[in-house]
Amino acid sequence: MGRTVRAERVGATRESILTAAERLFAEHGVVAVSNRQVSEAAGQGNNAAVGYHFGTKADLVRAIVRKHAERIEQVRLRMLAEIGDSSDVRDWVACLVRPSAEHLAALGSPPTWYARFGAQVMTDPALREIMVDESLTSPSLHRVIDGLNRCLPELPAEVRAERGDMARQLMVHMYAERERALAEGAPTPRSSWHDAATGLIDAIVGLWLAPVTSCP
Numbered sequence: 001m002g003r004t005v006r007a008e009r010v011g012a013t014r015e016s017i018l019t020a021a022e023r024l025f026a027e028h029g030v031v032a033v034s035n036r037q038v039s040e041a042a043g044q045g046n047n048a049a050v051g052y053h054f055g056t057k058a059d060l061v062r063a064i065v066r067k068h069a070e071r072i073e074q075v076r077l078r079m080l081a082e083i084g085d086s087s088d089v090r091d092w093v094a095c096l097v098r099p100s101a102e103h104l105a106a107l108g109s110p111p112t113w114y115a116r117f118g119a120q121v122m123t124d125p126a127l128r129e130i131m132v133d134e135s136l137t138s139p140s141l142h143r144v145i146d147g148l149n150r151c152l153p154e155l156p157a158e159v160r161a162e163r164g165d166m167a168r169q170l171m172v173h174m175y176a177e178r179e180r181a182l183a184e185g186a187p188t189p190r191s192s193w194h195d196a197a198t199g200l201i202d203a204i205v206g207l208w209l210a211p212v213t214s215c216p
Contacts, residue, residue, distance in 0.1 A: 014053050016042040021050070022064050026116035030061065030124055061127055065134045068103065068114050075099035076140045085147075092148035093204050094197075097171060101197035104175065111183035119176035152208055159212050167204045174200055 020041035024033045035050035035057060042049065054060040076099040083091040104112055121127045135141055155163070178196050181188045190196040 010053075013042075013044065013049065017044070017050055017053055017060075018064055018067055021060055022117050023111075023113045025061070025064075025120055026113035029120050030057065030127055035060075058127060058130060061121060062130050062134065064114075064117065065121075065131060069134055069138070071106070072099045072103045073138055073140055075102045076138070076144065080140055080143060083147075087151055089148065089151045089208060090201060090205050092144055092151060093167075093201050093208070095144040096148070096167075097201050097204065098194075098197045100171070100175060101193040101200075104179065105193035110179070112179055115172075115175040115179040119172050122172050148208075155212065163207055166207055170200060170204060170207075 017038060021033070021038045024038060024041055036047045038060070039047045039049040046052070050057075050060060054063055076095055079095045079098065083095065086092065100115070104115060107114070118131065121131050152160070174196070178188055178190075178193075180186075188196070190199055
């Protein structure tokens with residue numbers, strides 16, 4: 001009984017730290033926030049609580065990513081089952097775009113912080129690789145990328161790489177911008193996360209299928 005109570009207490013403490021860190025990192029950037037500030041925001045009297053439960057700040061960032069990744073993965077797997085072996089670029093782009101939007105919607109009323117947290121991490125040279133590495137552990141994401149590559153038109157290698165970078169920037173920063181606007185009560189172009197994902201899918205499909213202009 002005592003072990004169960006202690007395990008529950010530890011679990012609650014870890015969850016409080018993850019929530020506080022995600023919010024502070026999203027609002028202020030990862031570098032600007034100390035482990036002490038995270039511990040205080042999580043209501044922990046011990047300023048070493050973050051180190052005790054998670055280790056380094058990089059370990060804490062990784063734990064936040066993993067907390068959300070499992071739920072996003074479940075949505076992506078469901079969508080993959082629905083599209084099968086589709087030859088439509090839009091279906092595969094949707095599998096990239098919609099899982100995060102559906103997850104953000106499921107988190108409930110604003111404010112949420114995960115989209116802005118992701119944008120902060122992806123612009124931090126020291127931490128970006130954590131987000132990339134965690135993404136690459138997803139078998140379903142590899143299936144989506146393979147499916148998309150099968151459907152794309154022939155593109156020069158440099159154009160394909162460039163457009164891949166563009167698509168990633170759109171997915172990260174458009175969701176972060178929408179989340180920020182919702183948190184501030186500002187107007188948004190689309191009324192829901194579902195509709196925001198639809199607009200983003202339209203844009204990324206157009207990006208991939210756009211003509212290529214040869215450079216002189």
